[in-house]
Amino acid sequence: MKKEIENLLNDQVRYEANASMHYLAMASWADVKGYNGVSEFFYANSEEERVHMIKLVKFINERGGNALIPALTAPKKDFHSLNELFEEFLSSEIFVTQKINEIIFECLSHKDYNTHNFMQWYVSEQLEEEAQARTMLDKLNIIGNDKTGHYMFDRDIMTFVKAAEQDV
Ligand code: OFO
Numbered sequence: 001m002k003k004e005i006e007n008l009l010n011d012q013v014r015y016e017a018n019a020s021m022h023y024l025a026m027a028s029w030a031d032v033k034g035y036n037g038v039s040e041f042f043y044a045n046s047e048e049e050r051v052h053m054i055k056l057v058k059f060i061n062e063r064g065g066n067a068l069i070p071a072l073t074a075p076k077k078d079f080h081s082l083n084e085l086f087e088e089f090l091s092s093e094i095f096v097t098q099k100i101n102e103i104i105f106e107c108l109s110h111k112d113y114n115t116h117n118f119m120q121w122y123v124s125e126q127l128e129e130e131a132q133a134r135t136m137l138d139k140l141n142i143i144g145n146d147k148t149g150h151y152m153f154d155r156d157i158m159t160f161v162k163a164a165e166q167d168v
Contacts, residue, residue, distance in 0.1 A: 002110050006065040008103045009115070013056045014070040015099055019092055020049035025075040026085050035150075037158030038082065044161055045089075052122070059118055082150060083140050090133035097126040 001009075027042030057067040079085050100122045107116035136157075143149030 001060075001063045001065050001115065002112060005103070005106060005110060005112050005115055006060060008106055009056055009060050009065070010068045012099060012103060013053055013060070013067060015096055016049050016053035016056065017070050018073055018075070019096060020046045020053060021072060022046075022075040022088070022092055023049060025077045026079070026089070029077065029079050030082075030085065035082065035154045037154040037156070037161065038085070040161045041157050042085075042089075044164070052125070055121075059115075063114070082153070083137070086133060086137045086140055090130070090137055093126065093130045093133050097130060100126055 023042045023046035027039045027046055030036075030039035030042060057069070060067040076088075079088070100119060103119055104116060104123070107113070107119065139153060143153060
């Protein structure tokens with residue numbers, strides 16, 4: 001594997017690790033605030049990002065590269081609202097999508113079709129996650145400051161998480 005691609009994949013390992021920590025902090029904040037559905041949603045997402053990170057680590061090593069395990073960066077831990085939480089979720093996903101697109105671009109310019117093929121899984125994953133974040137944020141914008149609305153949003157998210165767990 002070309003060094004340029006290996007470096008980009010190692011950067012991606014770090015972004016996935018950071019996303020995992022970021023979502024873990026969000027889950028913990030929601031847990032303390034009593035939003036059980038939202039916290040379960042972010043605990044699950046944090047776990048997913050960790051899986052994405054490990055998948056990259058294994059791929060880099062299998063292709064003769066050297067995966068670099070990054071140091072943990074302390075994520076933001078205080079949030080003011082559910083809206084802020086989901087705005088951050090969406091911008092984090094948009095950032096990751098941009099980084100994945102950069103890898104895809106480099107793969108094509110270096111004719112690295114193996115990595116290009118491997119990264120397609122991440123492309124579809126990002127499409128799904130961005131769409132999910134946008135839908136949830138749209139709902140929160142409709143709800144505004146209504147406490148009953150927040151309660152129902154949290155309950156619906158719990159139902160969504162439980163259904164997703166059963167699908168696995
Ligand atoms: Fe790693 O899936 Fe989104 O960020």
